[in-house]
Amino acid sequence: MASNPASAPILFDRALLRARLDRARRGGPATFLLDRIREDFEERLQAVTRSFADAADIWTPGELLRKPLADRFSSITRIDVDQSETLRLPPQSLDLAVSVLAFQFVNDLPGVLAQIRRALKPDGLLLAAMIGGDTLTELRQSFAAAEAECEGGVSPRVAPFADLRDIGSLLQRAGLALPVTDVDRVVVRYDSAFALMADLRRMGATNILIERRRTTTRRATMLRMAQIYAERFADADGRIRATFDIVWLSGWAPHESQQKPLKPGSAKASLQEAVQRVKRD
Numbered sequence: 001m002a003s004n005p006a007s008a009p010i011l012f013d014r015a016l017l018r019a020r021l022d023r024a025r026r027g028g029p030a031t032f033l034l035d036r037i038r039e040d041f042e043e044r045l046q047a048v049t050r051s052f053a054d055a056a057d058i059w060t061p062g063e064l065l066r067k068p069l070a071d072r073f074s075s076i077t078r079i080d081v082d083q084s085e086t087l088r089l090p091p092q093s094l095d096l097a098v099s100v101l102a103f104q105f106v107n108d109l110p111g112v113l114a115q116i117r118r119a120l121k122p123d124g125l126l127l128a129a130m131i132g133g134d135t136l137t138e139l140r141q142s143f144a145a146a147e148a149e150c151e152g153g154v155s156p157r158v159a160p161f162a163d164l165r166d167i168g169s170l171l172q173r174a175g176l177a178l179p180v181t182d183v184d185r186v187v188v189r190y191d192s193a194f195a196l197m198a199d200l201r202r203m204g205a206t207n208i209l210i211e212r213r214r215t216t217t218r219r220a221t222m223l224r225m226a227q228i229y230a231e232r233f234a235d236a237d238g239r240i241r242a243t244f245d246i247v248w249l250s251g252w253a254p255h256e257s258q259q260k261p262l263k264p265g266s267a268k269a270s271l272q273e274a275v276q277r278v279k280r281d
Helices: 012-026 034-046 066-070 109-119 137-151 162-175 192-204 219-233 272-281
Strands: 052-056 075-079 094-100 118-134 177-190 242-252
Touching: 012 192, 034 094, 034 162, 034 242, 052 118, 052 192, 094 109, 109 118, 109 162, 118 162, 137 192, 137 242, 162 177, 162 242, 177 192, 192 219, 192 242, 219 242
Parallel strands: 052 075, 052 094, 094 118
Antiparallel strands: 118 242, 177 242
């Protein structure tokens, strides 16, 4: 099943995303999220007892996964970010597909997950981490309040992020078995909203929304945004908080060896009987 971007809303300018990532790499990237994910990724991969041979790294920025993958797999296909969301991967060619900090900027995530499912061999694994949940909620709220107050309207500043339940449903929709999702919340403190925005620039994670504002933001609006941020989201020492929710997701291409859910009516004991036993005790 191929991606069908024509039927999905186009939210992100992926050509601009590639340019922003290249700029961040040239200027010295901010890697604290990537560093945290690398350690977690290695632990999660080590917990999987089965062996893998052929792996693909899909759109992960930089060289984050190169060493942990090279140490374990004989064949690694690296797919760099480009404007297309079509993954040119042969059917049933992969034991493992991985992706870090990329899926949050995909226009047709259901289509991409379906392509990965098609490329996985039976009992192949998808392991990925993406930004989701309440990430940058403080910045979103501060910009909205400042623009409403200073300019009488609000423009899209922070991309919408999927939550845990939505991502779990997408894994099932793509046909992946045993789907698992969990969140690692990271709260980072900064001297000001401008310091946070500088880090976002060094991550290549500034606004790439198609509907983004194309004119320069007024200085008064920016200053008011920083003031509101400090008023609402600062600690006692004056430093502000910024939330990053790292959503981990995994799923397996179906295989006969995997656990199957019980068929309806096949349980050996009923809920009613269990409740009655508790009442008697």
